[in-house]
Amino acid sequence: MNRFLQIVLWILNGIGLVGGLLFLMVSLFAGWASDGALPSFGVVGISVLFAVVELTVVLLAVRFTPLWPRAGAGYVLAAVLWGATVSPLLVFPLATASTDLPARLGLDLFEASWGGAYPEETVKSLGVLIILFSFRPLVRPWHGFVTGVLVGIGFEVVENALYAVVDSLYDPVSDMDGMxxxxxxxxxxxxxxHVLFTGMVGWGIGVAVFTAGRSRLWRLGTGLVWVGVAxxxxxxxxxxxxxxxxxxxxxxxVALVVYPLFIWVSMRAWRFARADSGYVLLxxxxxxxxQLEQGGFTALGAGGARVVYKG
Known part of the structure; x- marks a missing residue:
């Protein structure tokens, strides 16, 4: 565990949470002051409710599996907050700047592609990496996978809720129908x-960080390959x-590739998690x-472990 990164993580999460709330308040005040159209409280409330339901479903789906790391509620909160607050706060200015590049090159077709994929996957991947080094119980490749899923669902519920609320204003019948x-x-x-994208990134980073006996170049390459896939x-x-x-x-x-690939990663992570039931004492x-790259450790015993993940 890196204490410095843990401090940085919570500082950024705090800034993201406060910044997100301030942005929401300023947006609402600006719309009210300019007599602009604002969604009803019912629309906002139901959209938030849907987001909570989606978040709860994913958390429960992962919580009661062998993949779940026993890292405490703080870990879950940190991962979800990074996806829900820090990522949007960092992505917005990066996306605004990066969308100019395709337009300048006459590639309007790829404006949303570059403006979405580049900042979003970069910021979410950075969060996964920081979180994996911030909590001591995170020591297995599938812990990276779960971390990616948590960061991804945090980002997705906020994006879904915001898009739904904004789009509600453009519906010709009612804002509720639009939402x-x-x-x-x-x-x-x-x-x-986003659960799929960041989950696969988390798996790649987890494998890169927690596989013993590999070079730095292999670790860097493995992590970058999965970031590239996402x-x-x-x-x-x-x-x-x-x-x-x-x-x-x-x-x-794209769906015919990414959904089966995510299922394959999930099954692989599940298989390794089921085979691992403890720690090896060195x-x-x-x-x-x-030190891991050099090897040469002597195993003194195993805390119930039957198979140790070797990559």
């Missing part, structure tokens, strides 16, 4: 995408084709990754 329609669209046409999938999903049919075909092709403490 419900956006939630339905996002939950049917691409559910839990970025590519997100990039392709966001391509804005002029033809609606082409957009649907493109999204279907003859001396491990103080650095360099």
């Amino acid at each position: 419900l329609g956006m939630w339905g669209l996002r939950m049917i046409g691409g559910p839990f995408l 970025f590519t999938a997100h990039f392709c999903w966001n391509i804005m084709y002029v033809n609606l049919r082409m957009s649907m075909v493109s999204m279907a092709m 003859d001396r403490p491990v103080m650095s990754v360099h």
Whole structure:
């Protein structure tokens, strides 16, 4: 565990939470002061309720599995807060700046792809890495997977709720219909995408960090490969084709790759977690990754462990 990174994590989470609340208050005040259209309290409340339900479903789905790390409520809160507050706060300025690049190059088709995939996957991946080094019980590759899932669902529920509330204002019938329609669209046409993207990134980072006997270059390459997978999938999903049919075909092709890949990663993580039931006691403490690369440890015993993950 790195105490400095843990402090940084909670400082950033605090700034993200306060910044998110201030942004919401300023937006509401600006709309009220300018006599602009504002969604009703019922629309906002139900959208938030849907977000809470989605978050709860994912937490329960992961909590009662062999994958769940016994790292305490603080770990869960830190991961969800990073996805729900820090990530949007950092992504917004990065996305605003990065969307100018495709426009300058005449590639408007990829404006949402670059503006979404680049900042979002970068910030979420950074959060996963910081969290894995901030809590002592996180010591297995599948702990990275769970961390990615938690960060991803935190980001997704905020994005879904905000899109639904904003879109409600453009519905010609009622803001309630607009909000419900956006939630339905996002939950049917691409559910839990950020859970998938960041979960796979977390798996890659977890494997890179917690696999013994590997070089720094292998660790860096493994982590970057899975970040690249998430970025590519997100990039392709966001391509804005002029033809609606082409957009649907493109999204279907991405879904046919990313959902089975996530299932494969989940099954692999589950298998390793089921095979591991304890810790191996070594003859001396491990103080650095360099020691793991050198090897030469003597096993003094095992706390009930039958199989140790070896990559």
